[in-house]
Amino acid sequence: MKPAIIVLMMLPLFFLLISVLLYLINRSHYQKLIFNFQKKYTLPAPYLLHCNMGYLGSPLMTYFFIRLKKDKKIFFLDKNNHAYHFAHECEHLKAINSLEPLYYTFLLGFFCCLLLAILAILIRLHII
Numbered sequence: 001m002k003p004a005i006i007v008l009m010m011l012p013l014f015f016l017l018i019s020v021l022l023y024l025i026n027r028s029h030y031q032k033l034i035f036n037f038q039k040k041y042t043l044p045a046p047y048l049l050h051c052n053m054g055y056l057g058s059p060l061m062t063y064f065f066i067r068l069k070k071d072k073k074i075f076f077l078d079k080n081n082h083a084y085h086f087a088h089e090c091e092h093l094k095a096i097n098s099l100e101p102l103y104y105t106f107l108l109g110f111f112c113c114l115l116l117a118i119l120a121i122l123i124r125l126h127i128i
Contacts (some may be wrong), residue, residue, distance in 0.1 A: 001128075008116050015109030022102040023055045028059060029095040033065060036092065041083040058072035062103040065096045 023030070038044065043051060047064050052055030067074045069087040077083060081083045087096055122128045 005119065008112065008119065011112040012109045012116065015105055015112060019059075019102055019105040019109060020055060022105060023058050025103060026041075026098050030061070030097050031066055033092060033095050033099070034061065037083070040085060041081075044074070046076065058099075059103055059106040062099045062106075065101060066100060069093065069096050 024119075038051075049063060050060040061111055064074060066088065068084060073079055087093055093098075119128070
């Protein structure tokens with residue numbers, strides 16, 4: 001059990017490093033997407049904050065663009081808004097696809113942290 005917990009403790013760090021590397025590799029795509037979107041449309045309030053946060057805001061912004069690509073409802077953006085057509089214009093689809101691994105790597109790291117927290121609570125309550 002102890003080696004499994006040690007591995008589980010190292011996974012979030014591993015996913016964090018991978019997501020930082022993916023962000024650095026795709027930073028130009030990320031910034032260009034935000035710039036092009038803001039030229040034509042207005043970002044909703046929470047996304048406007050996160051687009052200025054660099055790496056820390058990148059998971060939410062990537063989520064925003066993935067939702068645009070899939071034509072899914074986005075919080076604070078009316079479903080009839082023309083911004084939903086942004087993902088399917090020009091080279092935006094390719095840039096969004098290059099950012100998807102960043103989002104999913106970040107999610108994997110988050111869920112590893114969550115699993116570790118649940119495991120710590122179970123150990124503290126003497127269930128495990």
